[in-house]
Amino acid sequence: MKILILAGGSGTRLWPLSRKNFPKQFLKLPIDNSYESFFQKTLKRLCFYDDVEIFIVTNEKHKFYVIEQIEEISKKLKIKPNFEIILEPTSKNTAPAIALALKYAIEKGISKDEVFFVSPSDHLIKPENEFSSYVKASEEIAKKGYIVTFGIKPNRPETGYGYIKVKMPKIESFYEVENFVEKPDIETAIKYIEDGNYFWNSGMFAFRADTMIEEFKKNVPEIGEIFEKPYEKLLSDFYNLPDISIDYAVMEKTDKATLLPLNIFWSDIGSWESLYEILEKDSSGNALIGESVNIGTENSLIVTNKRLTATLGLQDTLVIETEDALLIAKKGESQKVREIVKILTKKAAQLVEEHTTVYRPWGSFTLLETGHRYKIKRITVNPGASLSLQMHHHRSEHWVVVKGTAKVKIGDREQYVHENESVYVPKSTLHRLENPGKIPLEIIEVQVGEYVEEDDIKRFEDIYGRENI
Template identity: 60%
Template structure:
């Protein structure tokens, strides 16, 4: 069996923590593991690393690699979508990769899972997955449903039809009902949440694409490289709409586990541990007469008085304050920020690069101060800036610095100056993260004032 983990989504419903360029699969929520790391580690108890494939896109590939490197996970197979086209094209691309690049048998089962869900307990979940694998081997298209804990308007539902040996056939898919309809469905006991996890043999899913999504199947007849080239022609459609809702081979494995797609702040509140007043708190929080609230602090003390059913999310550059139950409207905030072309909709003050990251500490007229972290063995591009000079002060580790045609080592508490229009490169030759402060000065300090001459990450 091959496991396909979809990590290309760009949801922003957990703004300001989740941003377009740093979506929720990379967040560490009350844990030392990101959601992607947790998902991959779960599935590595089921298959070896060579049987796990991540599908993402060029905007997130370095986040994915950094996450895997942090947990010392060595995966050989990361597929890059040229453009984001929803789950059906992503699954089709992964299926083609399995057949052509991994030489999989057409009867081999592939399991498809999102990268940003929380599922407990792991052992019980893996038992259900093994059950679904056996059903998929019989030619079924398997989807996994979760027994609903309560009426939920943010999830899709699957209506069960009749019971077979250890699965059900499906009668209908219901997309995000209103609260009254959700109550009736949960009360009936015949509806399960759609977990967005699927299993099928390669030949089965290709046949279903041919029957129900011919525009996708036509492109799959190309070789893998041609499919990549023509990927932009794929329809923007989910696997549910493209195949699941139309297939007469659908089998539902019902799961009685704790599951959440953390689709909004209200969903996160539900799964977090709470104090005796019903407050879920992360960070340096001081609360007085506050009840049933979600409070996420960052670097500052967050103090509340007399709040109830409130939501407070603090980050370096934005604070979200809302009433619990209204958090589906966060999308409207993000839309307004994007329309106004404000950077807060897309990125944090910390920006990740293939070599590490930088955090903007201060910015003003003609100057910017950053903290840079360069991973061991990594180096920035050989580059030049037309409008700014830079001053580097090493805080931790040892830097190997090229300025013009000269190289030098810069150690802790030492500094070096790079004039405008001078070729330069920064490298970490050590075994620990290199940390330094960068002070920029000039008439223009935008991130696009960079001309690259050499780059080991192919960004020329």
């Protein structure tokens, strides 16, 4: 069995903590005191075979999060998997992503009768050992030509999940799928619970590669035909593929679907309420992350970043604070966060796309202040890392080293800059910043000019292969 993890999503339901360029799967929250991201937890629970091979589908913007978090979690893994990272040329939903991975694997030499287990990268599932037994059981059924989907028996009427209606068991404990249904309103969700034949759709699947390829060709010919093309041709044509989920593309149409119920804990952490449910509570029923003082506040979720947050007399409330945004909502309303994101996308896209701290393959930078014709950042460069050789046409930069030692190239001159020393980078001058030391390098950067946005960068050399931000 091969493992396929979908890690290219840009979920918005946990805004303002989750952003387009730093989505939910990479967040590290104190859910079980491990501070591992959802992506890292996914990797851990899927390493249950010796020599397991894991294919990860993501995109260029998330590639370096994937690489960094793999390196972090690999130190904790008893089984050392072989990781393959597949980059989508553009985001096209789950059906094209799965097809891209299958095509890549087949060209790599993997047999078409190999079973693939497909998993999102942002779910919470436990206990891990029981989960692995379900996955192994699905392999045997998938080998027979079935597409196995994994269903969760609902314990409450939930409007944030899709549902799957089943018939009588088809094979042992596997159910025949009658149909997939969209996220319901609350009245419909209650009826589903009363009916007893509905399961939450977990978004996980197991199938033989040739089975899924056949279904693509039969149900979505524009995706199916990619298997007749070389992989490089598929990459260039990927933009023309339909933006469609695997549910719409295949699962709602195939007669090969069967459902395996998961009788363990599962959550896709698809809302702030679902995060509240899994966190430990204080004596007043509050789930707290970060520093806060709460008087007379009950049954609420308070998430803070760097500022102390104080609440008085709140009931059933969500308070989510980041450096640049604050969300306050009644519990039960957070599914509407997407509406806020849609408004902000038109009015203030930066609040949707990035945090004030932005991660790069070499480290990170935090925006401290911005104004007319200037920006101030705190830049952290990892040991041994290097920014690209670049220039800016519209701004000059002044660097002050706060910690560590910098190796700086400005024009034809190279020099070392130590703590409490500074250098000046004029406009339209080639420059590069490196950290030759053993500890993180921290500098304060002051940009001044008529245009101080991130796209005023012309790269000439980059060890990470980037052309643009």
